[in-house]
Amino acid sequence: xxxxxxxxxxxxxxxxxxxxxxxxxxxxxxxxxxxxxxxxxxxxxxxxxxxxxxxxxxxxxxxxxxxxxxxxxxxxxxxxxxxxxxxxxxxxxxxxxxxxxxxxxxxxxxxxxxxxxxxxxxxxxxxxxxxxxxxxxxxxxxxxxxxxxxxxxxxxxxxxxxxxxxxxxxxxxxxxxxxxxxxxxxxxxxxxxxxxxxxxxxxxxxxxxxxxxxxxxxxxxxxxxxxxxxxxxxxxxxxxxxxxxxxxxxxxxxxxxxxxxxxxxxxxxxxxxxxxxxxxxxxxxxxxxxxxxxxxxxxxxxxxxxxxxxxxxxxxxxxxxxxxxxxxxxxxxxxxxxxxxxxxxxxxxxxxxxxxxxxxxxxxxxxxxxxxxxxxxxxxxxxxxxxxxxxxxxxxxxxxxxxxxxxxxxxxxxxxxxxxxxxxxxxxxxxxxxxxxxxxxxxxxxxxxxxxx
Numbered sequence: 001x002x003x004x005x006x007x008x009x010x011x012x013x014x015x016x017x018x019x020x021x022x023x024x025x026x027x028x029x030x031x032x033x034x035x036x037x038x039x040x041x042x043x044x045x046x047x048x049x050x051x052x053x054x055x056x057x058x059x060x061x062x063x064x065x066x067x068x069x070x071x072x073x074x075x076x077x078x079x080x081x082x083x084x085x086x087x088x089x090x091x092x093x094x095x096x097x098x099x100x101x102x103x104x105x106x107x108x109x110x111x112x113x114x115x116x117x118x119x120x121x122x123x124x125x126x127x128x129x130x131x132x133x134x135x136x137x138x139x140x141x142x143x144x145x146x147x148x149x150x151x152x153x154x155x156x157x158x159x160x161x162x163x164x165x166x167x168x169x170x171x172x173x174x175x176x177x178x179x180x181x182x183x184x185x186x187x188x189x190x191x192x193x194x195x196x197x198x199x200x201x202x203x204x205x206x207x208x209x210x211x212x213x214x215x216x217x218x219x220x221x222x223x224x225x226x227x228x229x230x231x232x233x234x235x236x237x238x239x240x241x242x243x244x245x246x247x248x249x250x251x252x253x254x255x256x257x258x259x260x261x262x263x264x265x266x267x268x269x270x271x272x273x274x275x276x277x278x279x280x281x282x283x284x285x286x287x288x289x290x291x292x293x294x295x296x297x298x299x300x301x302x303x304x305x306x307x308x309x310x311x312x313x314x315x316x317x318x319x320x321x322x323x324x325x326x327x328x329x330x331x332x333x334x335x336x337x338x339x340x341x342x343x344x345x346x347x348x349x350x351x352x353x354x355x356x357x358x359x360x361x362x363x364x365x366x367x368x369x370x371x372x373x374x375x376x377x378x379x380x381x382x383x384x385x386x387x388x389x390x391x392x393x394x395x396x397x398x399x400x401x402x403x404x405x406x407x408x409x410x411x412x413x414x415x416x417x418x419x420x421x422x423x424x425x426x427x428x429x430x431x432x433x434x435x436x437x438x439x440x441x442x443x444x445x446x447x448x449x450x451x452x453x
Contacts, residue, residue, distance in 0.1 A: 021046035024198035026094055026112050027206035029078070029244020030259060033086040033117045036210075037078060037244035038064065040094060041194060044075040049102070052081050052092040055113075064092070069241035074190045076241045086119035112207045115167075117261065125422045126263035126313070132164050132209075134414035135172035135216070135320070135360025136385035139196045144181045151177075152387045155201035157412055157435035162204035164416065168261055169209050171243075172360030172383060173216025173271075173320035183221045186234040193219075193242045212259050213243045214268045216320030216361055217331070224331065226275025227296075236273070249273070249299075256299050258306055263426065264419060265312035266358075267303060269295060271320045271331075278335065288338035294321065295339060303343075307352045313426050313447045314419065315354045323357040324368040324380035327397045331361055348375065353451045360384045363391035365413055365432050367404040367443060376450050379404070381430060381443075383415035407441050424448075 025040025042048050050064040064079035084090065094110040095102050118127050138152035145151060161169070176196040182188035205211075219239075221229040229235065239255050240248050245268070247257040254270040274296025281289055295303070307315055317323070321331040333340045347355060357380035368380045385391075390410050409432055416431040426447040431439045 021096070022048065022094065022110070023194065024203075025206070026050075026092070026110065027197075027244070028112060028114055028208075028210050030212055030246045031114050031116060031210045032246075032260070033119055034082070034084045036081040036084060036090075036114050036116065038081065038092060038112070038114075039076065039078050039242070039244045041074070041076045041197065041242075044070055044073060046075070047097040048077055049095040049097070050079040050081075050092055051095055052090050054085070055089045055091055058091075069237075071190055071237070071241075072187055074194050074241075078244055081114075084116050086116050089113060089115045109203065114210070120262065126419075126426070128418075128420045129168075129262055130164070130166045130416060130418040131168035131170055131261070132161055132166045132414055132416050133170040133172055133358065134161075134383050134386045136174040136218075136363055136388035137171075137196075138174075138177045138385075138388035139199055141179075141195070144179045151389050153412055153435075155199070155387060157386055157414065158201045158205050160433070160435055160437045161414055162208050163437070164209075166209050166416065168259075169205065169211045170259075170266065170268075170318065170358070171211065171213035172318065172358070173214050174218040174361065174388065175213055175215065177218040177388065178221060183225075183231070186231055189221070189231060189235055189238045190241075193238050197242060211243070212245050212266070212268065213239075214270065214318055214320055215239055215255060215272060217272060220272040224278050226272050226277065228277065229272075232273060250302065254296075254299060256302065260312070262419065263313040265306075265310045265315050267306060267315065267317045269303070269317060269319045270299060271295060274299060276336075278331065282335050282337055288341060290338045292336050293339050294333060294336040300339065300342065304346050304350075307355065308350060310352075310354075313354055313423075314356065314428060314450070315352065317355065317357050319357060319359045321361055322359045322368070322380060322382055324370050324378060324402060325366075325382075325397075325400065326402055327400045328362070329394065329396075347378070348372065351375070351452045354447065356445065356450065357381070358383070363388060364393060364408055364410045365415070365441075366408040367430075368400070368402040369404050370402060375452050379445060381415065383413065383432070385412060386414060387412060404443065407443075409440055411435075411440075413440060 021043045023041040027039040029037030067078045069076045140150045140152040182192040248255045254273040256270040259266040276292045280292045323333045363385040370378045412435045418429045428445045430443045432441045
């Protein structure tokens, strides 16, 4: 009996040693009808696997396919769960190995749940669901931070967000902040992503719902950086290694993609890979500067075609920079007038229904709109900041004629988007929620209000 107890204890210790090689995760990535993605980071060389099963059939265990991304002393693993059934709840767990021996952890931190999307189209109305969203997550690391008061606040907001009964978390960029000690090298870019992702405050949020993301300047590289950044190719590789999006651009360029959830299409835009310097003049001789681009022609052509092909009730263009604020002195589509005119002209002539914008970056939240002759109103919902320093709106911006209900929120917050109702009464309710879970402002947009007459 004593020998059996010693053997059991030995196996348990081996299991803990194996799981100690997991640096962060699991994080649930994109989930669709019959596949899902799960991410984790390990100490290089660690043999880690993932088992999954339908909750109602725990005896039928499947092993996920794995893809390893590694660089120097960093290694991430993305698991693909396949042959799933729509509208079904699954449990998954990370599995460690000692040699060829597989060791299943009983620790809740290495177990998670996911529910695949429903196969509703042609069968019944689109299911109700919600997503949460936000931008600008700064995690203090004093040795590399600038001197003075910490730029990042406490991380209680992530605990609040993890308790939301949402299906999806959409990260709007500046999801971590590279410092001077990071963005001067490839290793530094990996370090910042690895260190910040491993923080305990993110664990439940990452595990409890699907996570998809875009980037902005601070998780791309230096402040306000774009196409000229010398490490932009490595930055793209880091993004691919730390997010489990469905795809990452096309032809090995950029990180844009489309995420579909029920009757909502999210067009996740890349505002950095092709971005001209903000210091290029907006206009030359009174005309829009045709050379100044935020998205670039290749991505803009993709967006136009993707919008035309979409049948979603809500087509949300997701951008790191604000899209419709006419008075922003900072990163904003307004300062790229040729490209903005191109997109607005396309929306005008193509008469695509259901379009609205979702943006981050500004370290405050607000809603902007543009009224269009004979066409529906365009909205831009800005949600910021999660933990990075809060900005105060300038006196000039306070008289912004495009701001809806003169609402703006200068404190840490996130957004909740709730989609409800049948086809004739489908609507989007937007809640801005503070770090303690209090709703600070709400706004409603019906699908019918986003249709051309």
